[in-house]
Amino acid sequence: MAAPNPFDQQQAIPGVKHIVAVSSGKGGVGKSTVATNLATALGQKNKVGLLDADIYGPSIPRMLGSLNQKPGINAAQRLEPIMRYGIKLMSIGFLIDENAAVVWRGPMLFKAMDQFLRDVDWGELDYLIVDLPPGTGDVQLSLAQKVPVAGAVMVTTPQNVALTDVKRAVDMFNRTGIRLLGMVENMAYMVNPANGEKIQMFPKGELESYMTAKSIPKIGEVPFNPNVGLACEAGVPIVESNKNSAEAQEFMRIADRIREILPV
Numbered sequence: 583m584a585a586p587n588p589f590d591q592q593q594a595i596p597g598v599k600h601i602v603a604v605s606s607g608k609g610g611v612g613k614s615t616v617a618t619n620l621a622t623a624l625g626q627k628n629k630v631g632l633l634d635a636d637i638y639g640p641s642i643p644r645m646l647g648s649l650n651q652k653p654g655i656n657a658a659q660r661l662e663p664i665m666r667y668g669i670k671l672m673s674i675g676f677l678i679d680e681n682a683a684v685v686w687r688g689p690m691l692f693k694a695m696d697q698f699l700r701d702v703d704w705g706e707l708d709y710l711i712v713d714l715p716p717g718t719g720d721v722q723l724s725l726a727q728k729v730p731v732a733g734a735v736m737v738t739t740p741q742n743v744a745l746t747d748v749k750r751a752v753d754m755f756n757r758t759g760i761r762l763l764g765m766v767e768n769m770a771y772m773v774n775p776a777n778g779e780k781i782q783m784f785p786k787g788e789l790e791s792y793m794t795a796k797s798i799p800k801i802g803e804v805p806f807n808p809n810v811g812l813a814c815e816a817g818v819p820i821v822e823s824n825k826n827s828a829e830a831q832e833f834m835r836i837a838d839r840i841r842e843i844l845p846v
Contacts, residue, residue, distance in 0.1 A: 592730050595699060597706045598631070600732040600844045603725060603760065607747025609716040612768040613737040614641045615814055616804070617713035619830075620735070622646075622821045623837035625669040628708040628846065633698055634673030635725065636715040637691055638684050643675040647817020652676060653702075660703040667822055672702050688720045695724040708846040717747075718754040726758035732844050733763035735801070735836075740767060742787030752796065763843055764801030765793055766836060772806045773828070780805075802836035804829055 595601070604620065606613040614636070621632040634642035643649050646666045653676050654662040663670035674684060674694065686694070704710060712731075715721050725731060734755050738744045748765075755762050767789065771780040783806055793800060804810075810829050813820040821830045 591727050593728070594730055595704060595710065598704055598710045599708050599846050601710045601712060601729055602763070602840065602844070603712045603714055603722075603731055603734040604737060605714045605722070605734050605751055605755075606716050606737045607718075607749070607751040608744055611737055611739045611744055612804075612810075613716065614645060614713050615810060616735070616737045616766055616768055616802075616833075616836075617711055618642065618645045618814065619810075619819045619821045619833040620836055620840070621669050621709075621711040622667050622819045623830075623833045624709050624711070624840065625667060626821075626834075626837075628841070629706055630668075631663060631670040631672070631704050631707045631710040633702075633710060633712045634671070634675060635695065635698070635712050635721050637674050637686065637694055637721060638715060640673045640675035642671060642673045642713060644817065645814040645819065646671060648676070649817075656703055658703065660701055661697075662703055667819070670704060670707070672698055691720045692724045695721060696728060699725075699729055709840070709844070718750055722754060723758070726760055731760045733761040735763050735840075736765045736798075737768055738765060738789065739769050739784055740782075740786050740789055741784040745787050745789050745792060748789075749792070752798070762798055763840065764799040765789075766802040766804065767800060768804045769806040770803045801839045802832055804832050 604617040621630050624630045634640045648664050648666050651664050663672050738748045772783050807829050810820045813823045821833050
């Protein structure tokens with residue numbers, strides 16, 4: 583008898599049209615910043631939810647200015663998402679103290695993911711953005727097994743030390759049958775305010791040649807600007823705090839590209 587296929591367990595979330603994973607091979611490349619601004623940009627025209635699936639290091643509550651808020655429980659005994667900038671949010675960070683460590687093994691992560699997907703009243707959504715933890719571990723596998731993911735957005739910085747881990751993440755998505763929507767190159771360059779010249783912050787690695795070889799489209803190239811990080815620290819994403827900035831405009835273009843690939 584053939585072994586059961588773990589991906590046969592997938593069940594759609596009622597009312598959610600597209601689930602989009604935002605992933606990175608390694609930490610520190612700005613994945614949560616991209617996820618936050620992408621969700622906020624999409625939310626300007628669509629019904630959007632943002633699930634912080636980084637159980638060990640949740641950052642969405644701080645990045646969206648919703649620290650210390652607690653989700654309610656409705657009459658159906660389901661968690662009510664926190665609303666911020668018109669998007670629905672859920673994170674383990676809403677359920678535990680910000681300084682508390684989550685010391686869980688794999689089965690508990692699986693259960694937590696199941697609850698965030700099934701026991702949250704997401705309602706009608708065009709897009710549910712899932713901010714994954716770095717790497718290729720239990721949370722990624724749990725998401726792939728439990729729900730049909732419309733596609734994944736990979737976030738990386740230009741240098742080869744980041745690309746090495748991106749390759750592993752791409753391999754994971756290929757193995758789990760999740761479509762790769764494209765790559766976002768974050769902190770791709772910095773603009774010299776004196777003359778508008780583009781300055782390369784990181785040594786350009788083999789990212790471009792790798793994407794060409796794998797037929798992975800680049801759907802965004804976000805420049806480095808300290809204001810992007812400061813906006814997240816303040817809980818007001820750059821898409822909201824400085825809509826006319828080059829960075830905000832690039833996030834808006836990425837959102838438009840997602841709408842083109844996954845129309846509602």
